[in-house]
Amino acid sequence: MLIIEDHALVREGLVQTLNRFGDGWELVEAADAAQALSFMGDGQEIDLVLTDLMLPGMNGFSLLATLREQDPSLPVIVVSALADAATVRRAMRQGASGFVSKGDSGVQLVQAVRTVLDGGLYIPPERRSSTPRGVRALPASGPVPAGERGLTQAQARVLDLLAQGHTNREIAESLGLAEGTVKVHITRIFRVMKVSSRAQVLIALAQRGTRKGGQG
Structure with a gap:
């Protein structure tokens, strides 16, 4: 799991939270998009990316577009202090699989990670009303509705x-x-x-x- 956050204290907090509440995930860190893309270009296998939006150089939205071009199947969770309706809408429409506010709890962060790793989409319940018109408020978890084996x-x-x-x-x-x-x-x-x-x-x-x- 790759964590992209330019503020060291915040990044360390995310790592500590995921280590404390998580499932023994292997975590790697990057301070900006360039460092993250360089790391991924070295052939490292990444299952999930957590990224801030306000990054030096390439911002989080541009990074989302770049990651989508490189590997559309790679899930990305946005972790941002900006959690207004427009920002959530833009992030999800640009390919994010989840959105977590920096004001959310560690439990919510881990729930988001587990949901997205299981192939779902995650938006905290209190912000589901902020999703774009026509976007269904998806549950945090649940059975695969189509019952097709091999599908997320x-x-x-x-x-x-x-x-x-x-x-x-x-x-x-x-x-x-x-x-x-x-x-x-x-x-x-x-x-x-x-x-x-x-x-x-x-x-x-x-x-x-x-x-x-x-x-x-």
Whole structure:
């Protein structure tokens, strides 16, 4: 897990919190985006990134865009003192999988990390009303709704909307994801279901009896 934060005390606090409440995660630190990208360029395997938005040089939003280009499947949680509706909305639309305020508790931070590592999206309950219009307030955790083996919760949600006939853009808006992230999820769905088109997905779901409603 890579933690990107330019203030040493804050960064150390995040590390201590994750070590105290976490599950023995391996943590690495970076003071800015350049250092983080250099570390990742060395071939280090990263499962999750936690980043501040107010970074020297490349800011957090630009970093989100860069990470999305390099690896759309890499989950990123924004940890920021800026937690207004517009900032949360922008971060989630630019590909963040979670948002945590620096005013939140350590328990919330760890809950966010666990949720995102499980393939979900995380926005604290008290800020779910600040999510973009059309974005559903997703629970912190829960079963994979589509019941497809090999899919994460996020991919299962994409599959559910895909089966309802939604476009990539509509799925992205509904789940608060970037369209590029949706495309990555759909590619993995195709691979897991051993299909090559949306039509084949619908046929496969109908054959398995898992397609919700719309039949008759």
